[in-house]
Amino acid sequence: MTTTDLSSLQQQIDQAAEQIAEEVIAWRHHLHENPELSNREVETEAYIVEQLKGIGIGEEDITTGVGGHGVVAYIRGGADGDEDKKTVLLRADTDALPVKEDSGESFASTKVDKDYPGGPFPIAHACGHDTHVAMLLGASKILFDMRDSIHGDIMLVFQPAEEGPPQGEPGGADHMVAHMTEQGFFEPKPTMAFGIHIGAGPVGAIGYSVGVQNAASETVKITVTGQQVHASTPWQGIDPMPAVGDILSNIGQIYRQVDVKERFAISLGHIVDQGRFNIVGNQVEIWGTVRSVDDSVLDDINKRIERYVGHLAEAHGCKGEVEFLDQIPPVVNTPEWVEAVLPVYKHVAGDNPVSEIPVSMGYDDVSEFIARFGGVYALLGGQDVRYNADGSVELTHESSRGLVPNHSPKFYVNDDALAYGVRLHAHIAVGHLMGDVNSADKGVDK
Numbered sequence: 362m363t364t365t366d367l368s369s370l371q372q373q374i375d376q377a378a379e380q381i382a383e384e385v386i387a388w389r390h391h392l393h394e395n396p397e398l399s400n401r402e403v404e405t406e407a408y409i410v411e412q413l414k415g416i417g418i419g420e421e422d423i424t425t426g427v428g429g430h431g432v433v434a435y436i437r438g439g440a441d442g443d444e445d446k447k448t449v450l451l452r453a454d455t456d457a458l459p460v461k462e463d464s465g466e467s468f469a470s471t472k473v474d475k476d477y478p479g480g481p482f483p484i485a486h487a488c489g490h491d492t493h494v495a496m497l498l499g500a501s502k503i504l505f506d507m508r509d510s511i512h513g514d515i516m517l518v519f520q521p522a523e524e525g526p527p528q529g530e531p532g533g534a535d536h537m538v539a540h541m542t543e544q545g546f547f548e549p550k551p552t553m554a555f556g557i558h559i560g561a562g563p564v565g566a567i568g569y570s571v572g573v574q575n576a577a578s579e580t581v582k583i584t585v586t587g588q589q590v591h592a593s594t595p596w597q598g599i600d601p602m603p604a605v606g607d608i609l610s611n612i613g614q615i616y617r618q619v620d621v622k623e624r625f626a627i628s629l630g631h632i633v634d635q636g637r638f639n640i641v642g643n644q645v646e647i648w649g650t651v652r653s654v655d656d657s658v659l660d661d662i663n664k665r666i667e668r669y670v671g672h673l674a675e676a677h678g679c680k681g682e683v684e685f686l687d688q689i690p691p692v693v694n695t696p697e698w699v700e701a702v703l704p705v706y707k708h709v710a711g712d713n714p715v716s717e718i719p720v721s722m723g724y725d726d727v728s729e730f731i732a733r734f735g736g737v738y739a740l741l742g743g744q745d746v747r748y749n750a751d752g753s754v755e756l757t758h759e760s761s762r763g764l765v766p767n768h769s770p771k772f773y774v775n776d777d778a779l780a781y782g783v784r785l786h787a788h789i790a791v792g793h794l795m796g797d798v799n800s801a802d803k804g805v806d807k
């Protein structure tokens with residue numbers, strides 16, 4: 362492959378992205394109006410398959426039901442090349458959130474999931490995963506049409522349950538990876554993983570971190586067990602509530618026991634008790650999350666949580682237990698990978714800023730793919746603002762909704778952002794398979 366061949370493919374990508382822009386927007390609006398919660402992405406899965414087939418991808422190259430309602434599809438390059446064939450894994454997450462949408466969009470969701478555990482819940486694509494799916498479908502269409510000029514394969518991964526499955530159900534990237542491993546999807550191993558998250562920032566602006574981009578995360582379940590009794594005779598039982606109170610007020614001491622330079626957060630946000638005004642309940646569950654930029658700090662924090670829970674419960678005659686669930690590794694962009702993708706980011710962003718951004722304490726389980734195969738995660742802006750030279754934010758027009766964070770009922774994405782995402786996926790794929798978007802870092806076997 363000569364440089365001219367590569368640049369002609371790059372031109373084709375940019376032209377095709379413009380030509381299919383309206384179609385990608387239509388896909389996005391359909392997905393947005395029909396959101397589904399984590400592990401319930403039944404119609405989303407069917408819609409993805411319908412579009413992949415419409416693009417021309419054969420049934421034999423589409424697998425459904427992967428790790429729940431996940432879809433994996435292949436675009437197989439038909440061109441010969443001097444080097445060994447590579448495989449680039451492009452990932453989009455597909456699930457929505459239990460949020461009542463207040464975005465003001467004409468295609469806003471009015472859906473409610475009546476049967477979801479803990480529900481009924483209104484549902485909205487308040488994290489923008491509808492745009493992720495539409496962008497990856499758009500890139501699939503472009504890459505499929507140029508497959509005969511590509512040396513190497515593209516693995517399309519539409520991943521469910523990124524926001525976390527209901528408690529007790531397997532789901533999310535780790536479940537999908539386990540399922541894909543079992544089914545032989547990783548033989549041979551993909552040589553790069555790539556994903557995009559849309560968010561609060563100017564349309565077309567691309568952000569990245571060198572090193573940790575998204576924190577490691579886990580769910581903490583604390584169970585304090587006493588002994589149920591009539592509330593009029595508490596001495597005949599064991600009340601778990603005072604131990605719970607002590608745990609809640611003392612857990613904050615951990616911030617004073619870990620080096621102030623470390624970045625982490627502990628939040629206990631949900632309590633389930635079994636008592637009543639006239640019953641001292643038997644058991645209380647406390648649910649929370651821990652986030653940390655560093656895995657070893659997370660381990661240290663966990664030991665401290667266990668110590669507090671065990672001893673404070675014991676002090677009140679109760680039993681305290683801690684479980685750490687849904688452990689998700691941090692998203693790490695190694696300096697080598699960042700260097701390799703930066704020219705692509707700059708090409709795609711054009712006049713929009715490409716900037717290094719601080720680490721986010723929000724997790725993203727795309728880390729399960731990037732940690733195994735190497736690669737990077739890009740953050741794409743999708744809102745009606747621009748940055749001034751001094752870093753302040755200006756609205757692009759009077760009725761702009763400004764910067765609205767993901768997960769807010771008012772979260773919105775300007776459709777103009779979609780073409781940037783389509784081009785990012787397609788350029789990264791072609792750049793990796795046929796150009797110099799490469800790094801010696803190929804992830805670690807887990």
Ligand SMILES: [Zn+2]
Nearest residue numbers: 488524767768
């Ligand atoms: Zn989210």
Ligand SMILES: [Zn+2]
Nearest residue numbers: 488489490558
């Ligand atoms: Zn998200």
